[in-house]
């Protein structure tokens with residue numbers, strides 16, 4: 274049987290980086306997904322099953338990860354996993370953080386995997402995969418295929434969508450969570466709250482391996498969907514009465530969240546008082562933005578004033594992100610270009626390149642066309658949709 278789980282990427286409307294330091298942030302799911310499909314293979318070495326496995330695997334099979342978008346397949350013989358990690362039985366309950374010893378053993382398991390130099394950043398994702406797989410299922414043989422609509426390492430939460438979809442597929446295959454709600458005809462089904470909580474906890478541990486010090490906002494919004502306010506691990510669902518329309522521009526300048534988050538923390542330790550004031554200002558922006566999003570706006574005038582306020586708050590947040598040192602010349606190009614059309618933009622995610630949000634009252638094809646003429650890529654997305662969904666086939 275195959276289990277498929279898909280989890281959305283996200284945009285952060287306000288509060289990235291500051292949220293790592295305890296400020297509030299506002300994020301929403303977008304309709305670009307990462308899908309993990311998992312097929313478990315027979316475990317026991319019996320005459321009936323051993324034909325499936327190669328001799329060099331000791332006849333015990335392998336754990337395989339097929340990253341379709343990168344056209345790369347990685348494989349670890351189960352015997353090698355057992356040798357490195359011990360006899361793991363797999364765990365259905367709440368996760369324990371990955372110990373430094375396990376992390377070191379996982380790093381050794383990367384040796385011999387052929388990761389092209391240009392894609393060396395994938396090793397963090399592979400480590401998160403091995404941690405999640407072996408912790409949840411032990412060293413059982415299986416094949417996982419991952420496909421994603423999301424640009425990787427661009428601020429749209431691909432790391433979280435990877436960890437959430439993977440945790441969803443693994444926990445479903447282990448029997449720890451089951452497909453709950455979902456109307457008969459629908460292929461994709463939603464989990465109940467407790468199951469989502471469990472998936473989210475595992476995904477957070479995976480994010481820790483990729484990000485170092487994640488706030489938890491990305492995995493939470495990818496798991497639960499919708500639009501949320503997030504502060505110190507606490508999540509509040511925001512009921513957005515009118516759709517928020519955003520254009521996303523990927524500058525295609527590569528960056529790495531772990532390094533950017535560490536850079537902001539270093540700046541904070543050099544200038545603790547100044548950065549505390551910046552984080553505090555971001556907190557106020559996120560709080561105000563979340564209350565504006567929830568305001569009912571029945572008439573045109575109310576909608577316009579709501580959008581003006583959102584735009585002003587995003588502009589202020591962008592200025593504070595510049596204070597944190599995470600803007601980039603490509604981001605500034607998007608800001609300048611959108612301003613020509615009287616539109617406001619801010620970076621989203623960790624910055625340093627990656628994606629920029631532009632608040633659009635109505636979709637302006639002209640801005641997108643001009644931005645694409647600089648070599649950037651534009652996405653028009655639905656904001657605030659579903660979180661994790663699973664299907665068995």
Ligand SMILES: Nc1ncnc2c1ncn2[C@@H]1O[C@H](COP(=O)(O)OP(=O)(O)O)[C@@H](O)[C@H]1O
Pocket residue numbers: 307340394395396397398399419420421424425426427428429430431432433435483484528529530531622623
């Ligand atoms: N589909 C995927 N397959 C393998 N690894 C992935 C995938 N998506 C994300 N990752 C991992 O997450 C990293 C990108 O995460 P990050 O720097 O946080 O950027 P973002 O989350 O904004 O895309 C990649 O370098 C890789 O290690």
Ligand SMILES: C[C@@](O)(CCOP(=O)(O)O)CC(=O)O
Pocket residue numbers: 288289290291292293427428429430431432484486487488489490491530534621622623624
């Ligand atoms: C910078 C940060 O606030 C968001 C990072 O998002 P992304 O990985 O760049 O999509 C970090 C975090 O909250 O964990």
Ligand SMILES: [Mg+2]
Pocket residue numbers: 430431432433484491530
């Ligand atoms: Mg990330």
